[in-house]
Amino acid sequence: MIQTETCLLLERVARQDRAAFRDLYHHAGPKLMGVLLRILGTRSEAEDALQEVFTRVWLRAGRFDPSRGAGMTWLVALTRNHAIDRLRARKPEQNDDDAAALIADSAPRAETRLIAQGEARRVSECFDTLEPARAEAVRGAYLDGLSYEALATRHGIPLNTMRTWLRRSLLKLKECLEQ
Amino acid sequence: MTDAPFSPQDDDDLLAAEYVLGVLALPERLAAEARIKTDAAFAARVSAWIAHFAPLNEAYASVPVPPDLLPRIESRLFPKAAALQRSWRLWLAGAVTASVVGLGVLLLMPQSAPGVVIANLGTEGSALVYEARHDGTHLRVSRVTGNPAPEGQTHELWVIAPGAAPVSLGLLGSDPLDVEYPRPPQGWVLAVSVEPAGGSPTGAPTGPVILTAEL
Numbered sequence: 021m022i023q024t025e026t027c028l029l030l031e032r033v034a035r036q037d038r039a040a041f042r043d044l045y046h047h048a049g050p051k052l053m054g055v056l057l058r059i060l061g062t063r064s065e066a067e068d069a070l071q072e073v074f075t076r077v078w079l080r081a082g083r084f085d086p087s088r089g090a091g092m093t094w095l096v097a098l099t100r101n102h103a104i105d106r107l108r109a110r111k112p113e114q115n116d117d118d119a120a121a122l123i124a125d126s127a128p129r130a131e132t133r134l135i136a137q138g139e140a141r142r143v144s145e146c147f148d149t150l151e152p153a154r155a156e157a158v159r160g161a162y163l164d165g166l167s168y169e170a171l172a173t174r175h176g177i178p179l180n181t182m183r184t185w186l187r188r189s190l191l192k193l194k195e196c197l198e199q
Numbered sequence: 200m201t202d203a204p205f206s207p208q209d210d211d212d213l214l215a216a217e218y219v220l221g222v223l224a225l226p227e228r229l230a231a232e233a234r235i236k237t238d239a240a241f242a243a244r245v246s247a248w249i250a251h252f253a254p255l256n257e258a259y260a261s262v263p264v265p266p267d268l269l270p271r272i273e274s275r276l277f278p279k280a281a282a283l284q285r286s287w288r289l290w291l292a293g294a295v296t297a298s299v300v301g302l303g304v305l306l307l308m309p310q311s312a313p314g315v316v317i318a319n320l321g322t323e324g325s326a327l328v329y330e331a332r333h334d335g336t337h338l339r340v341s342r343v344t345g346n347p348a349p350e351g352q353t354h355e356l357w358v359i360a361p362g363a364a365p366v367s368l369g370l371l372g373s374d375p376l377d378v379e380y381p382r383p384p385q386g387w388v389l390a391v392s393v394e395p396a397g398g399s400p401t402g403a404p405t406g407p408v409i410l411t412a413e414l
Contacts, residue, residue: 036366036402038277045269050261057262067268074272079401088246093253097219104221108228140254161220162255168222190216191209197251 026091027084034081041078048092049074052099059103059165069106073099104165146196154189161186215244219252277364314339317382318389320410321345329356329371329410331389333382338368340389341375351396357404359388370398387414 026048032040052073056066076098084094147155157175160166166174172182205213217223218231235242314332320340321328327345331338340356348354348371356376357365360383369376371391383389392399393406 034402036364038273038363042269042273045264045272049264049268051256051259053262053264054259055256058259066262067265070264070268071272071275075276078276079403082402089250090253093249093256096253096256096259097249100221105228107221108223108225140257143251143254158220159255159258161222162252163258165221167224169224171222186220186222187205187213187217190213190220191205193251194212194216 027086030081030084030091045074048095055096055099056103069103073102107165146193149196150189157186158189212244216248219245219248318412318414320389320391320412336379337377338380339375339377347373348393353394353396354391355394355398357390358383361386365404383414385414
């Protein structure tokens with residue numbers, strides 16, 4: 021299974037195994053590149069970010085704890101974090117809207133790609149308990165790395181309303197997920 | 200719609216979720232990041248939300264990576280290995296030929312001899328010398344001349360395979376270092392660097408490399 025392979029590679033990378041690092045790059049690189057491209061919007065910035073991500077993977081692999089989650093989950097979290105840090109550090113005039121415009125039409129397709137099993141099915145079911153527009157806001161925030169500001173613009177509502185909306189949706193999601 | 204207040208627990212949990220989603224503005228985001236490092240309960244909430252949202256990762260498409268990126272990452276991550284190898288080559292070419300001859304003689308000794316000396320880190324007359332022995336299963340490195348690292352610092356032992364990054368074998372304190380480790384083959388390098396107490400924070404040498412020896 022893919023997750024297991026990622027875990028094994030990460031454990032070897034933690035022991036400074038360069039061959040494993042190379043294998044991990046070929047194994048996980050395309051997925052992480054997909055994350056970066058979707059959030060950052062341009063190939064040149066995504067490639068730049070991918071270098072930084074794999075530098076961090078090499079330095080931080082020792083902190084990966086397989087008992088606390090899958091290897092690919094850890095890698096995607098690290099990658100999303102870096103991409104979002106980059107987005108938030110951008111100057112206001114080149115904000116998230118460019119990236120959002122590029123990927124806005126892919127959101128519904130993304131939804132259908134959710135694996136309908138286990139935890140994935142559960143998350144999908146919990147999203148279904150939200151109003152469709154709110155579920156889309158949460159999903160869009162996650163997948164595209166949108167800020168409250170960008171979300172408010174996308175949904176055409178004031179920033180504070182967006183914030184309240186999203187926080188209520190998150191609370192509802194949490195209640196559903198922890199049932 | 201009214202903005203009813205959330206309970207403090209909910210507030211913490213929502214902040215964790217907002218951080219994982221990535222919706223926060225930079226100052227709030229940095230504050231949350233700082234809190235993850237100091238507040239274990241908050242860090243656990245963040246981990247829980249990462250797991251909750253992980254199934255959404257399926258929606259990220261895989262995109263081919265450009266072939267020239269990996270060499271660029273490697274040259275950025277591993278310059279030390281290259282520099283270190285250059286430095287011990289110079290070191291070998293210099294005034295220490297005599298000790299290399301001595302090492303050669305030691306390498307010719309029967310492998311079954313317990314705790315055979317496989318390398319001397321430091322030369323005769325050095326202020327600091329470590330001796331590396333191998334008994335077939337364990338590598339034992341002890342200080343034969345000089346003092347341990349001053350307070351707040353430590354000596355760290357590294358093994359370097361040809362063309363590879365240094366791998367830490369442990370810290371060299373007052374007592375000899377004894378680790379179960381296969382006998383490093385000829386051409387590998389042992390090195391000692393000066394690191395902050397507790398060892399290198401990055402997993403790679405961060406301080407000056409003070410001693411090296413090729414096996």
